Structure formats: C-alpha cells, structure tokens
Amino acid sequence: MSSSNEINDKQQDMVSLIGSDNVKHAISRENAMLSSTLKSIASGKFADNKDSIELPSISGPVIEKVIEYMNFKGKLLREGREGEDTEETAEKFENFNIPTELSLDVLLAADYLNI
Amino acid sequence: MISFKKGKIKVPEKIQPTSASIDESWLVLRNVFDKVFSDNTQDISFEKTYRVVYDVVRFKQEAELYNRIKEYLVQRFESLRTDTFSKGSTITHSNWEFLEKLDKVWKSTNIHLECIRDLTLYLERTFCERNRTPGIVETGLEIFNTCLLLPLKDTVNKEYVNGINDLRDTRTYDNPHTEVLERLGSMMLTILSGEDSFFVVFVQNYLLEESMKYYSGLSDSLSLKSIEGFQKVEELIEFETKLDETFLTSDAATKIIKCINKVLIWGNYENIVEPLLKNALDTFNGEYLKKLYYLTTERKYRLKLRSVIQDMINRNVSAIELDESEKKKSIMGSKWTSSIIIMFNKYNKLLQGLSFEVESNNDNETKISIANDRLGGLQQSNDTDGNDNVEDVSQGTISAAGLLNETFSNFFKQNSKHSAQYLSFYLDSCLKNTLEKTEINDSKNCIIDCVNLVRLLPDKDEFTIIYKNQLTKRLLQQQSSLKVEKFACKRINEETGSFWTHKLGTMLRDISRSEYLAQNFSVSQQQKSIGDLSSKDTLEFIPDILTVTSWPFQDIDDIVVEDLILPPQLETLKLDFEKFYNKKYNERTLKWVHSLGSIQIGFQFEKTYHDLIMPFYSALVFLLFENHDELTIDMILEMTNIPEQELYRQLLSLIMSSKSRILKKSPVSKTISKTDKFSINYSFTASTQKVKVQTIVGTTSSRRNENNNINNVLERERINATNAAIVRVLKRRTTLSHTELLERVTEEVKPIFTLQSLVFKKSLGFLITKEYVQRDPENSNLYHYIS
Numbered sequence: 001m002s003s004s005n006e007i008n009d010k011q012q013d014m015v016s017l018i019g020s021d022n023v024k025h026a027i028s029r030e031n032a033m034l035s036s037t038l039k040s041i042a043s044g045k046f047a048d049n050k051d052s053i054e055l056p057s058i059s060g061p062v063i064e065k066v067i068e069y070m071n072f073k074g075k076l077l078r079e080g081r082e083g084e085d086t087e088e089t090a091e092k093f094e095n096f097n098i099p100t101e102l103s104l105d106v107l108l109a110a111d112y113l114n115i
Numbered sequence: 116m117i118s119f120k121k122g123k124i125k126v127p128e129k130i131q132p133t134s135a136s137i138d139e140s141w142l143v144l145r146n147v148f149d150k151v152f153s154d155n156t157q158d159i160s161f162e163k164t165y166r167v168v169y170d171v172v173r174f175k176q177e178a179e180l181y182n183r184i185k186e187y188l189v190q191r192f193e194s195l196r197t198d199t200f201s202k203g204s205t206i207t208h209s210n211w212e213f214l215e216k217l218d219k220v221w222k223s224t225n226i227h228l229e230c231i232r233d234l235t236l237y238l239e240r241t242f243c244e245r246n247r248t249p250g251i252v253e254t255g256l257e258i259f260n261t262c263l264l265l266p267l268k269d270t271v272n273k274e275y276v277n278g279i280n281d282l283r284d285t286r287t288y289d290n291p292h293t294e295v296l297e298r299l300g301s302m303m304l305t306i307l308s309g310e311d312s313f314f315v316v317f318v319q320n321y322l323l324e325e326s327m328k329y330y331s332g333l334s335d336s337l338s339l340k341s342i343e344g345f346q347k348v349e350e351l352i353e354f355e356t357k358l359d360e361t362f363l364t365s366d367a368a369t370k371i372i373k374c375i376n377k378v379l380i381w382g383n384y385e386n387i388v389e390p391l392l393k394n395a396l397d398t399f400n401g402e403y404l405k406k407l408y409y410l411t412t413e414r415k416y417r418l419k420l421r422s423v424i425q426d427m428i429n430r431n432v433s434a435i436e437l438d439e440s441e442k443k444k445s446i447m448g449s450k451w452t453s454s455i456i457i458m459f460n461k462y463n464k465l466l467q468g469l470s471f472e473v474e475s476n477n478d479n480e481t482k483i484s485i486a487n488d489r490l491g492g493l494q495q496s497n498d499t500d501g502n503d504n505v506e507d508v509s510q511g512t513i514s515a516a517g518l519l520n521e522t523f524s525n526f527f528k529q530n531s532k533h534s535a536q537y538l539s540f541y542l543d544s545c546l547k548n549t550l551e552k553t554e555i556n557d558s559k560n561c562i563i564d565c566v567n568l569v570r571l572l573p574d575k576d577e578f579t580i581i582y583k584n585q586l587t588k589r590l591l592q593q594q595s596s597l598k599v600e601k602f603a604c605k606r607i608n609e610e611t612g613s614f615w616t617h618k619l620g621t622m623l624r625d626i627s628r629s630e631y632l633a634q635n636f637s638v639s640q641q642q643k644s645i646g647d648l649s650s651k652d653t654l655e656f657i658p659d660i661l662t663v664t665s666w667p668f669q670d671i672d673d674i675v676v677e678d679l680i681l682p683p684q685l686e687t688l689k690l691d692f693e694k695f696y697n698k699k700y701n702e703r704t705l706k707w708v709h710s711l712g713s714i715q716i717g718f719q720f721e722k723t724y725h726d727l728i729m730p731f732y733s734a735l736v737f738l739l740f741e742n743h744d745e746l747t748i749d750m751i752l753e754m755t756n757i758p759e760q761e762l763y764r765q766l767l768s769l770i771m772s773s774k775s776r777i778l779k780k781s782p783v784s785k786t787i788s789k790t791d792k793f794s795i796n797y798s799f800t801a802s803t804q805k806v807k808v809q810t811i812v813g814t815t816s817s818r819r820n821e822n823n824n825i826n827n828v829l830e831r832e833r834i835n836a837t838n839a840a841i842v843r844v845l846k847r848r849t850t851l852s853h854t855e856l857l858e859r860v861t862e863e864v865k866p867i868f869t870l871q872s873l874v875f876k877k878s879l880g881f882l883i884t885k886e887y888v889q890r891d892p893e894n895s896n897l898y899h900y901i902s
Contacts, residue, residue: 046161
C-alpha cells in the first residue's frame with residue numbers, strides 16, 4: 001500500500017486518494033468504485049480531479065485501512081464469494097485486523113464513503 | 116495464541132464543519148443545484164458538496180434540507196414550464212415541436228435529478244431510507260409530474276395522439292419521431308399518478324378514443340370491400356402492431372388492435388365480414404376465416420361470428436337439392452345424404468382448431484346491432500372487456516366440431532320429414548356394396564361418416580326402425596357382408612345408445628348362428644346320405660333362424676303359412692332340419708316363414724341355361740311344372756296351398772316382369788282369370804347366367820302401406836318409450852303438474868326423439884286407464900303415481 005507516484009501516473013486504472021495528511025494513496029479504480037461516493041467523484045462529471053481524489057475529512061492511516069479493506073473486498077467479489085457465509089470467508093474476515101484505536105475513525109470513513 | 120492487546124479507542128478529533136448552520140449550507144447547495152440545472156456540473160466540486168450534505172446530516176438538519184430541496188425543485192419545474200411551454204406556444208404549427216421540446220426537457224430532467232441524487236447521496240442514504248420517504252429522484256419526478264406534466268396534460272394528450280396519427284398517415288415506424296414517441300411513452304409510464312402510471316391514468320383512454328376516430332375516418336375514406344378490404348385491414352393491423360410495439364405497452368397495443376378490428380372489420384360488417392365468410396364457406400378456403408377468427412377476440416363478436424357461420428352453413432346445406440330426376444326414392448335420398456356428408460366433412464376440416472363462445476343469457480347485449488357501438492363510448496367497452504374476462508372463464512367454449520354438430524342437428528330438425536329415412540337409404544346403399552372385397556374399406560369410411568350424422572338426428576328411433584327394415588332385407592337376401600354389417604351396427608350402437616339398437620345386434624347374432632347351424636346341419640345330412648346312396652344330389656340349404664322379437668315383422672302368424680304343401684324333397688329337408696334343430700334346442704319351437712325365403716333353381720331353357728333365384732312361392736309354382744306342362748290357377752292352389760292373394764301376385768310377376776318372364780299364359784292378357792293356363796316360357800333368355808326373379812312389389816297402395824307400417828311401429832315404440840319415461844319421472848316425484856311432467860318427459864326422451872304432444876297424450880291416457888297414474892280428483896292438472 002505504499003504510495004508510489006510513478007506507478008500512479010503510469011497506470012491508468014489507478015486512482016489516488018489524498019487524505020488530510022496530503023499523502024497520495026493508490027488504489028485500483030475498480031476497487032475504488034466499490035464506494036458510491038468515490039464513484040460519483042471519479043465519474044468526471046464534476047470539477048473534482050478524477051484521478052486523485054481529495055478526502056480532507058479522512059486521515060492518512062484511515063485511508064490506508066480503507067484501501068486495504070476495499071482491495072480485500074474487491075478480491076472476494078471477483079472470486080465471486082462475497083456474501084457467501086462459509087467458514088472460509090468468515091475466517092478471512094477474522095484475519096482482517098482493524099487496530100482498535102482506529103476503529104471509530106474507520107467506521108466514520110466507511111459511512112462517509114458508503115462502502 | 117491470539118494476544119489481545121487492548122488499545123484505547125481513540126476519539127477522533129472533531130472535524131470542524133465547513134458551515135455549521137443550515138442556512139449557510141443551503142446557500143452553497145442551492146448554488147450547486149443551480150449549476151446542475153444549467154448543466155455546469157464541471158464547476159462543482161463533488162467532494163465539497165458531498166461533505167456539506169454530510170455535515171448537515173451530522174448536525175441533524177436533514178429533514179430541513181430535504182424539504183428545502185423539494186421546494187427548490189417545485190420552483191425549478193414551475194419556471195421550466197412557464198419558460199418553455201407557456202409562451203403562447205401551446206398551439207404549435209408543427210406537430211412535433213411540442214413533443215420534441217417535451218422530450219428534451221424530459222431527457223435533461225432525468226440527468227439533472229440523477230446528478231442531484233448523487234450529490235446528496237448521503238442524505239438519501241440516511242434520511243430517506245430511515246424515514247421511508249421517497250428518494251430524491253422519485254420525489255423529483257413526482258414534482259415534475261405535478262408542476263409540469265399535469266398542467267400540460269391536455270396538450271400532451273393532443274400532441275401525442277397527433278404525433279401517432281401523423282406516423283399512421285405516413286405509414287412509417289422507423290424514424291426519429293418514433294424515438295421521440297418512444298421516450299415520451301416511457302416517460303408517461305415511469306411517472307406515477309396515484310395508483311397507476313400517467314399513461315394509464317390520463318393518456319390511454321384518450322389515445323384509444325382518438326385511434327378509433329382515426330380509423331373510422333379511414334374506414335369511410337377507404338370504402339373497404341370483401342376480401343381485398345380485409346387484406347387492407349390486415350396491412351393496417353400489421354403496421355399498427357409494429358408501430359405500437361415500438362412505444363406502447365402491450366396492453367395498450369392489444370386494445371388498439373381491438374379498436375381497429377371493431378371499427379374496420381365489424382364496423383363494415385356487410386362489406387367485409389359477410390362476403391369473407393361466404394367466400395370461406397363456399398370455397399372451403401379457411402385462410403381468411405382463420406385470420407378473421409384470430410383477430411376477433413371480443414366475446415360479442417365471436418358470438419356473432421359463430422351465429423353467422425351457423426346461418427351460412429345452414430343455408431348452404433339447405434341448398435342441397437333433392438335430385439328429383441331420380442325415380443327411386445332411395446337413390447335420391449342416398450345422393451342427398453352423400454352430398455350432406457361431403458359438406459359436413461369439408462366444414463369440419465375448415466373449422467378445425469377453432470372454438471366458439473357458447474351463447475348464454477347474459478349475452479343479450481350482443482343483440483344490440485353492431486353499427487350502434489361503432490363509435491360507442493370507451494367507458495362502456497372497457498366495462499364489457501372486464502366482463503368478458505370473467506365470462507370466458509366461467510362459460511368456456513365449444514369446439515368447432517360442437518358448432519357443426521349443433522348446426523347440422525338443427526338442420527336435420529328442419530328436415531325431420533325425410534332426413535332419418537335418407538340417411539338410412541345411404542347406409543343401405545353403402546352396405547350393399549360390401550360384397551365386393553375392394554369396396555369394404557370405402558364403405559367403412561362412408562359408414563363412419565354417416566353414423567356421425569346419425570348421432571345428430573333428432574328422431575333416432577325413426578332411423579332405427581327404417582334401418583332395421585333395410586337390414587332385414589339385406590340379411591335375408593344376403594346382400595351385404597356380415598362383417599361390415601356388424602361394424603356398422605357397432606358404430607350405430609356407440610352413437611345412439613344401446614337401447615334402440617340392441618335388437619340390431621340380436622338380428623346379426625341370429626344370422627351368424629344360423630350360418631353355424633347350417634354347417635352342422637349339412638355335415639349331419641352328409642353323414643346320413645352316406646348310408647343312403649339313393650339321394651346323391653342333396654339340396655343346399657341355408658336356414659336363417661330368427662328370434663321373433665328382434666325382427667321387425669308385424670305379426671308372425673300373418674306370415675306363417677302352416678299348411679303349405681311342399682314338394683317331397685323340400686318336405687324331407689324340412690323335417691330333417693326340424694329334427695336336427697329340436698335335438699339341439701328342444702325347448703324352442705321352429706316356425707317356417709316361407710315367404711321370406713328364396714330358392715335357386717337351375718333350368719335349361721331353349722337357348723340358354725340359367726340359375727333362377729326366385730322367391731319361395733314363385734319357386735313352388737315353378738317346381739310344379741316339373742311334372743305338369745300346363746296348369747290353371749285352381750290346380751296350383753290345390754297343389755301348393757299358397758294363399759290366393761299371394762299366388763296372384765307371384766303369378767303376375769312371373770308372366771309380366773320384363774326381365775324374368777319365365778312363365779307364359781294363354782290367352783295372353785294383363786289380368787289373370789280362373790280359366791287361364793300357365794306353362795313354362797321356354798323361349799326365355801337373358802344375358803347373365805344368374806337371373807333374379809323379381810316379385811312385383813305392387814301398386815302404390817302397398818308402398819304407402821309400408822310407410823304406414825313404419826309410422827305405426829314408430830308410434831307404438833314411441834308410446835312405449837313415453838310410458839316408461841312418464842313412469843320413471845313420476846316414480847321419483849310422486850306428484851307433478853301437467854306442464855312439469857311434459858317438460859321432464861320431453862327431456863327424458865330427447866336423446867332419441869322429439870316428443871309430440873299427441874304421443875304424450877296417448878301415453879298418459881294409456882297409463883291412466885291401466886291405473887299406473889291417477890289424475891287428481893280436485894285438480895285435473897295434477898297427476899299422481901300409483902305404486
């Protein structure tokens with residue numbers, strides 16, 4: 001999840017999210033579209049830059065966590081297993097750690113982004 | 116081991132809202148919305164707007180925000196209406212200006228509303244879902260409806276229909292205008308007005324009404340005629356279907372097609388339907404009939420179609436004329452029947468697969484002439500539509516075969532005087548063909564076809580009696596194949612019920628049993644002749660043992676002539692057979708009915724040798740000439756004991772008949788007197804070896820006699836059946852009034868014959884005198900059953 005500007009610029013299907021810390025965090029466009037908020041922003045209809053999305057209300061670490069989650073969910077979705085209530089998926093979700101001190105922030109961000 | 120390292124939940128730092136008060140936020144948002152409506156979305160920062168909404172919601176101002184958005188939209192759409200449509204431009208010169216404008220407004224409105232929805236998504240997600248209020252787009256569309264569409268609805272209607280009519284005029288369904296109509300159609304379906312879509316509530320009926328007007332105008336100008344007219348209508352319908360399916364709901368489309376059908380086809384009943392049906396029924400070409408049938412979906416028209424078809428079939432069948440040029444009634448009758456069978460089969464094929472609504476009491480409304488509701492109110496037609504569906508379920512339909520049966524049954528009722536007789540003649544002639552093996556299959560088919568019709572006869576008993584008489588003749592004179600007779604009998608049995616036909620079965624059984632007996636008898640005769648070498652040339656003897664009750668002979672004692680004197684050879688044969696028969700069935704008495712038999716005699720005339728097949732009495736007379744050259748009538752009488760009347764008839768036949776004049780008399784004259792002398796006419800010759808010696812059936816009086824006989828038998832049997840029916844009905848009910856009794860009994864005997872009041876009266880009188888039934892002493896209209 002380390003930010004790498006070169007990669008961002010080169011690869012078209014990457015979007016970068018900029019949190020309150022002004023650092024770019026890269027995520028594939030496909031995974032970003034899981035959030036309806038991000039989708040609208042990146043639709044290009046509006047003034048917002050559709051490649052680097054500024055989210056001043058969310059701090060850097062939270063954004064990182066959010067991206068991690070979206071990648072995780074996106075992967076599950078692509079595997080077509082999302083929503084499957086199997087032990088395997090449940091285990092995977094268990095393995096997805098959210099640091100306790102970040103939990104409330106992540107929750108708020110998730111609400112904001114409508115993930 | 117998972118280590119639980121409990122960290123503290125860090126309370127996030129308060130992010131300061133960009134604008135804490137709703138008024139400030141609203142200013143921002145309104146600005147944004149204005150930009151949306153002026154298509155300047157590129158100037159909007161989504162993230163910022165979204166955050167504004169987010170903050171408003173976080174500060175619990177969402178209800179206020181929602182209402183403000185609503186107010187804003189109301190203003191928007193109202194000004195949109197006044198700006199775009201109300202500048203006196205409602206009356207447009209070009210048909211399409213208004214529609215195109217509306218289409219444009221609709222398109223952009225959709226985009227705008229979606230945009231606003233996206234921007235305020237957080238509001239919709241939290242507030243609308245929680246409070247179950249409609250989302251921004253739905254709310255927006257509702258406001259669009261009330262503020263923009265509803266005030267314009269008359270114009271919308273008018274222009275929309277004009278647009279459609281314009282397409283109808285140009286006969287194109289594939290141009291940009293259609294797309295406009297399509298989009299507007301979907302708009303009207305999307306927007307709800309109350310329970311249903313705007314289209315259903317406001318536009319549909321108007322559209323139907325106008326379509327009807329349009330097409331009735333068209334029908335006047337086209338002056339549709341006959342089949343070409345129908346083809347034109349078909350084209351129109353095809354076009355309309357294609358047109359409609361591009362932008363109308365299937366429901367509305369079917370309704371419009373119905374309209375066309377009503378206006379163009381049934382509105383032009385005399386010009387289209389009548390000639391079309393007539394053509395179809397005359398030429399037996401079902402193509403257009405089927406098309407018309409499938410186009411006709413409304414119940415009342417289907418009923419009409421049905422009755423017209425019935426009338427026409429009836430007319431066509433009635434047009435089959437009796438071929439008066441035929442001298443023989445039987446040939447005439449069977450010709451008539453065969454043409455009716457041909458008709459029946461053709462119609463059956465023609466109408467196959469169609470089914471027709473059954474008429475019921477509820478259908479009085481159908482009697483309203485069709486012309487009246489050509490432009491009838493739509494409300495009314497909608498009502499009847501509703502009824503139709505209900506009725507269809509409850510009443511069902513009859514198949515085409517049922518329709519045909521009904522029609523032909525009625526037809527036979529109209530022709531009840533001779534239809535039973537003629538059908539029987541037809542069967543008779545069919546069955547007589549069955550001696551040739553090659554004809555058997557054809558005959559079987561004819562029989563099947565004909566019995567199909569027998570089923571429809573109103574008076575089946577009459578048919579049975581006539582058929583029985585003919586069957587008797589055929590069986591005793593071996594004119595038909597027994598196998599086919601059995602087949603026919605079985606078919607008749609299946610169609611008319613066993614009560615009336617079981618005697619036919621017995622008759623056939625008698626004959627087959629007789630064949631079996633004859634075989635046994637000839638075997639025993641041969642055994643006997645082995646011992647007695649003197650009688651080398653035994654006679655071939657075919658006995659027919661008939662059960663008296665099953666055969667249609669009036670009075671057995673009338674035709675049994677006990678003291679007939681037989682030639683010695685026959686006499687021994689007779690005695691032998693009696694002995695043989697009594698050995699087998701000693702309980703039964705055997706009576707000889709010579710008059711029904713026939714004898715075949717080989718005789719060498721001067722020029723040729725002939726096998727003479729002659730009636731029994733004639734043969735007796737002929738055999739006398741073995742020992743005598745000349746005889747007078749008294750001598751013959753003395754030697755044979757043939758009843759005098761009968762003898763005269765036989766002798767007359769033998770000397771008069773043109774084809775088989777085997778006796779001559781002197782002096783030659785046309786009458787027979789006591790002094791006349793008879794002798795064999797040796798100069799007789801014929802082209803075939805077998806000669807059938809015919810008895811002159813006699814004068815017209817005897818034929819009338821035969822008819823009378825049939826009628827007498829018929830009446831007797833009917834009275835019997837009526838007796839039984841009355842007793843059956845009264846036994847159940849004990850007491851009934853005259854009319855009730857008559858009704859029930861009529862119903863009871865209906866499958867077999869139509870009850871005439873005379874028969875009923877006779878039967879009732881009989882039962883009263885026999886004290887099965889009692890008339891009520893106080894009320895002469897009441898009858899009691901006496902058990």
